[in-house]
Amino acid sequence: MKQTHAPQPQGTTGAATGAGIRRFSSPRARRSMLHVVERLLVYGVLTFFAFLFLLPLISMLDTAFKPRALVYSFPPTWFSGDVTLDNFRFGWNALPFDRFLLNTLFVTSVSVCGTVLSSSLVGFGFARYHARGAGLLFMVMLATLMIPPTTTLIPRFVLFAKLGWINSYLPLLDPTFFGMPFFIFLFRQFFRSIPRDYFDAAEIDGCSPFGLYWRIALPMARPALVTSALFATIGAWNDFLDPLIFLSTMDKFTLQVGLATFNGAYYSQLHLLMPMALVGIVPVLVVVVVGQRWILSGLMRQVEK
Amino acid sequence: MNRRLGRRDHASVAVVLLLLLTMLAGCASPFGGDEEERITLRLGTQMTAAELESFEQGLAKIREEHPEWDIQLEQTPQEGFVEKFNAQIASNTLPDIIQVGIPHAQQGIRQGVLLDLTELIEDAGFDPTDFWPGALEGYEKDGRLYGIPLSASPNVLFYNKTIFDAENVDYPTDDWTFEDLRTAAIALTHDRNGNTPNDPGFDPDNVVQWGLNAAPAHLYSRAYFIPFGGDPCRNPACDEMSFSAPEVLEAMSWWVDLVANNHAAPYDPYSGNQTGVPGDPFVAGLAAMGFSGYFLVGQLNASGTIVYDIVQPPAGPTGVRATEFSVHGFGIAKNTKHPEAAFELLRILTSAEFTSEYWAKPGHGVPAAKSGAQAVLNPRFQPDNEQAIIDAMAYGSAFKPFVEGALESWLATVDIFISVFKGETPLAEGMAEADRIIAETMVRANSGP
Structure with a gap:
């Protein structure tokens, strides 16, 4: 089709209508211009919100490397250029952070294994096997997501105290081996997306129900596994309330409980809290950055389903 | 048709069991006493990192002087103390000695979970008049004493x-x-x-x-x-x-x-x-x-x-x-198995000697024992007129x-x-x-x- 120029607006003739004006007055040019403006607006808004969300992290970084006097100065100074590692040194030595990190690593590793294994097994059951009342059971299981964890805190404490499990990691780890509702839901949805033919073929070849789960379902559910593992890692690493309640001695503390020790009723030792919080988020940040591709593909599978 | 589990299945089950065993191995409860002749005393604190640093030095000295006690320090960050305290009350697992401010001491007294120390104080010849009366009153009810203040912080x-x-x-x-x-x-x-x-x-x-x-x-x-x-x-x-x-x-x-x-x-x-x-x-x-x-x-x-x-x-x-002033002190759980030993430890922790040496740091609080309060007079730090704090202790009262x-x-x-x-x-x-x-x-x- 032949390219045509848009008609010149009335009253604009000759030299008054330059090439530039003609260019922007054509419908295609206007659309292109609008597109550019739209993109600029979208990116502008996204950048603004990205900055807003990053602000606490930036503030943490700034505070962690600032000399102690500047941490508490008013008005606050941002990136004064005065950089020190003293806060890291003092913070690390103020409390046994090496122990806290190891404890957190242990709790996180075991609870992630427990969560992923048990939730995938239960999710597989809900996805592949039909029994009377299974739907109701699934609904009840989902409904437990609505119960705020704080309401069950004291009953759980009483229960675990009677079992003699207080100040051990059992109250933190044991429940993860019995399936977590959110992850069960995630796995059930994922397993339902796997064509039934795979399982039928395996059954014909003599595969047991556990074999179906272990040999067929799990290897195909890698995105869901990684997504669940990442969410479980973030949850376990950042958990504060349960370790606070169930652990009592410093040698058992996790990172989050240790960090809270820098907060007093009347004032916080921000110059120590921020560098140690920074140390604490690095491992989980690495895990998230490495695994974000899997999170996205895992979640997209759920959305597509 | 079902198939017997293969080698890989067995290996998988073994890995899961190994994980469980590892987990259990790391979860040994500290409450079981290894040596029967030693008295285990659980000491619950709610201190900041700075307070703990000096407090633990003092605790190390007490451990040295009292090898018959196995003192287990149970620290709770202050921002989570309420939840922990309530859970421990509900499950009857309060530490033998517990650091409480006045509102929680009074809660413990009302709920009947703190030990009445009046007789223990009389039997031990302990002199409560060495404590600022305003700090002491927060641990009293109906003329009975349920705790001893550690420190106070007057406005x-x-x-x-x-x-x-x-x-x-x-x-x-x-x-x-x-x-x-x-x-x-x-x-x-x-x-x-x-x-x-x-x-x-x-x-x-x-x-x-x-x-x-x-x-x-x-x-x-x-x-x-x-x-x-x-x-x-x-x-x-x-x-x-x-x-x-x-x-x-x-x-x-x-x-x-x-x-x-x-x-x-x-x-x-x-x-x-x-x-x-x-x-x-x-x-x-x-x-x-x-x-x-x-x-x-x-x-x-x-x-x-x-x-x-x-x-x-x-x-x-x-x-x-x-x-x-806001006050912190120690009480003893009513269900402690060792009231005398717990009271002896409480007495040491709140004594003028202990608080002046390990507590009277800038900003921690003024020792609630009058004879230890002078320790806050430290010319190396601001403020110059620290005597004002000690003078205020005399007429101060609990919130x-x-x-x-x-x-x-x-x-x-x-x-x-x-x-x-x-x-x-x-x-x-x-x-x-x-x-x-x-x-x-x-x-x-x-x-x-």
Whole structure:
């Protein structure tokens, strides 16, 4: 089709209508211009919100490397250029952070294994096997997501105290081996997306129900596994309330409980809290950055389903 | 058709079992005593990292001197203490000795989970009169003692020397009256045009420097009224309060005048509504003076940005002074298996020797044992006039009320107080409403199951 120029607006003739004006007055040019403006607006808004969300992290970084006097100065100074590692040194030595990190690593590793294994097994059951009342059971299981964890805190404490499990990691780890509702839901949805033919073929070849789960379902559910593992890692690493309640001695503390020790009723030792919080988020940040591709593909599978 | 599990299946099951065993191995409970002859004492604390550092040094010495005790330190961060304390009460697993502030000590007494120490004190020949009476009263009920205070932190008047110098105003002294305080507060308050409240054209909506950061805009403000002869507590237990009694209204009117008419103090000192900074504007250098506890010394010295000193709270028209303090102490769980050993450890932890050596650091708190309080006099640190803190301990009292329903009453009435100080509600009307709510809340809280 032949390219045509848009008609010149009335009253604009000759030299008054330059090439530039003609260019922007054509419908295609206007659309292109609008597109550019739209993109600029979208990116502008996204950048603004990205900055807003990053602000606490930036503030943490700034505070962690600032000399102690500047941490508490008013008005606050941002990136004064005065950089020190003293806060890291003092913070690390103020409390046994090496122990806290190891404890957190242990709790996180075991609870992630427990969560992923048990939730995938239960999710597989809900996805592949039909029994009377299974739907109701699934609904009840989902409904437990609505119960705020704080309401069950004291009953759980009483229960675990009677079992003699207080100040051990059992109250933190044991429940993860019995399936977590959110992850069960995630796995059930994922397993339902796997064509039934795979399982039928395996059954014909003599595969047991556990074999179906272990040999067929799990290897195909890698995105869901990684997504669940990442969410479980973030949850376990950042958990504060349960370790606070169930652990009592410093040698058992996790990172989050240790960090809270820098907060007093009347004032916080921000110059120590921020560098140690920074140390604490690095491992989980690495895990998230490495695994974000899997999170996205895992979640997209759920959305597509 | 089912198939027998293969080698890989077995290996997988073995891995899962191994994980479980590893987990169990790391979860050995510390409560089982290894050596039967040693007495295991669980010591629950709620300290900051800085407090723990010195406290643990002292604890190490006690462990050395008492090898017969296996002292297990159970530390809870302060921001999670309430949840832990309630869970431990519900499950009957309170530590043998537990660090509690007055509100939680009183909760423990009401719920019957703290041991009555009266007989143990008498048997041990322990002298409670060596403790500041204001700190001790928070651990008493009906003449019985349920805990011993470790430290207290009285409110005194902090002042920013730099601001006083810049405004050419004389520093406060221990002889100040509240009228001296008002005069200085007005002279030190500035709007953004540099006008003081005495100048024509002063803009109260744009104050950039406050003379005083204080206003008794809530229930826990007895010390602000007592110097004027108006105590809102109607009895020693303070389970009845009246803010609409004539003498309390008169006392309060002095403060309303300072805030709403002189504009020399903000109506809600810590909200940041008027000052633009969260927390204490004195710390931010936006207020020339402020009432605060000894804990502020630690914070100010850590930042090192404010040159300051302290004086005692000013005297009222008849020379009466008052201050309140937050207190920390130790109680013993009623279900302890070793009451005598627990009491002996408690006695050591609260003794003048222990607290003066391991507790009287800048900002931790003043030892509640009188004979240990001098340890806070440390010429190496600001403030110079630390004696003001010790002097204030003598007439200080615990924050009251600490009866059931007090915190609820505080929450339910705080908006009324602020409304009065903002000048939106007439004083008498607001306080009558506050009294009605307080009475209702306290009755409801105390008539529950």
